[in-house]
Amino acid sequence: MSESSARILVPVGESSTFRNTVAYAVREARRVASETGEEATVHFVYPVRWQLVDEREQSVAEEVAETLDKARVWATDDLDYDDDGELASEDVPVSIETAVIGEDRYLFSPGDFATVLLDYAADRELDRIIVDPEYRPGGSAPMLQPLELELARSDLLVEEAPVERVVERSRLPSRANVSKAVTMFAGSFTFYLLLAGVFDTFNLVTGAVSAGIVTAVFSRITFVNTPDASRFVVRTVRFLLYVPYLLWEILKANLSVAYIILHPDLPIEPEMQRFRAAIWGDLSVTTLANSITLTPGTLTVDMERDSLVIHSLTQSSRDGLEEGALERAVRFVFYGRSAARLPSPAERGAISSLPTTDDTEEDA
Template sequence: MGSVTSSRLLVPVSESKTLRSTVEHAVRQAVEHADESDRPASVHFVYPCSQRLTFERESESESEEIRTARSLLERVTVWAEEDRGDDEEAVTFETAMVGTREYLFSPSDYADALVQYARKHDLDLVVFDPGFNPLGTTPLLPPLENEVRRAGVEIQEAPVQRERRTPLLVRRATLAQFLSLFAISYGFYLLLAGSFAAFELATGAISAGIVSVALWGISLTTPLKPAQAAVRFGRFVLYVPYLLWEIVKANVTVAYVVLHPDLPIDPEMVEFDAAVWSALPVTTLANSITLTPGTLTVDVSRRHFTVHTLTPDSRDDLLSGALERAVRFVFYGRAAARIRSPLERQQTEDEE
């Protein structure tokens, strides 16, 4: 299964810890195939809906599944565009929900929906995430792969490491990760010391070495991509003055409110799901919101934010998604700016 290649791929998606690696594998395969054949490639990401949706009646659980599907497909698109790079003509992406007009229950039901979609869009290969399991409980992948193969469609299981049921605290790390941890620790030490004297350079190297040896197996254990890290650092350099400008503007607004004779404040808690999906982007957004006067991040559960806002203007600025888009730009690139703002996402949910 692993040797099959194609320029037109179908990738079924569901929440899993291996989904990110599967997306990267599929996009890389499509890009390589497009480079070799000088023809554009296409990758279709589809979310199989387990419940049938109707225009006459839509239950609360169905609405929740649609919201989950849209959020996941938006996330997958951001990842795919990040992996593709700037060559937008080489590979195109499509997203869709399948099985929305029928009940998907057995592996054959899911296989029929995927095969019909693949044939309708002239797709040659179905790439499965090893953690793909839309039902969430009963293992579906092995019989599903057999059903799709039996229908005459080529399949491939992404060659990514499967999720462990009991994650290891200490993992195998590479020399590049050790050196990266050493460099970060050394740089942070020198930043705190504020000096490049020989004593500081020597003690900094010793301290960084101790930290790197002690934490090598439990820190920076994800694969490092120097080029991607450099690009993100460059974006972060652009983000810092933007954040400082937002802080200055918010300070002026809060000062005006405090000094106004009528004290026009209207405190209110705001909750929303941010379109950021891993620990570092979520932490960056939460801290950025708190650093901006007039808003305070009270609680974060995965990507669900609870924020205290002081004035209607601060709420409007928060829900307009400017900070969220800036953080997405840092971690996911320019394409992520096209994702709807929190206000637009809430309006869509209300309409449904």
């Protein structure tokens, strides 16, 4: 592969260097195309961590569309000028494309983001990836370097746009950072005191010191979004309502499994299924996966790119999954009452059986 390419992929998101990265990418595409005669194209893509299933996601989708529109407008504007800021004299066409990717997958790790980017590049025969130095995959800045390392494992040319970072200088910390620090300190301090079990002077002091250290080290990298006190309170109340419901489901499942164990014929029908749940995000997916596991008769075995792999013991367990009661309950906790009103997994075709080892051997 040549040392440069005019077929470029740029993952985008709001950042202080977003504008300059767009300018660098389109000018690089035009420069290489003018030197090599290669067809020039720049694809601006926005990897997302959600699935479009209700009004809340629709508003987020509109924000993503606005970001991609910015990239297209800026790119078109920059193509009229050369690197010195003068009107371009050479008429070298550069195709500009925008796309949203990753809606059909659960994106958590840098490897997940790298996979969807590389798949997109392979499908469209793009040879080069330019990364915004302030790009925050999944909203988490510390993921950028691991993402670049994952991308570098491919045969594509991967580079960080050589644009100047904007250094924000302020005597006072931003409201977002203060909110993150307060939330982290309160959570760490409370957890320490709960573990200690004694609220004497020693534990109060050591707890405050420990929470302060944790806050200083982790507050800026723990939260994807700025903590919202009102949203936290609302979610906590919803979760408190969810706990008794989950305990009731666990009790019913325990009785069902106990009946099976005591039955002389042991009427079980084990099966593996793939479940594409209408949720996203680390905490919500983890909550659903653990809730399924805590309910006897079902076990979350693995989480694939776009689904949960679930082992179910009986047909009644599978019927429960297809009705989607747990899924709706988890959506209620994280997204509100309106988000719980959605078609069941069975109606959406979100659950499918996976072949077992015996099935594979029979096919062979």
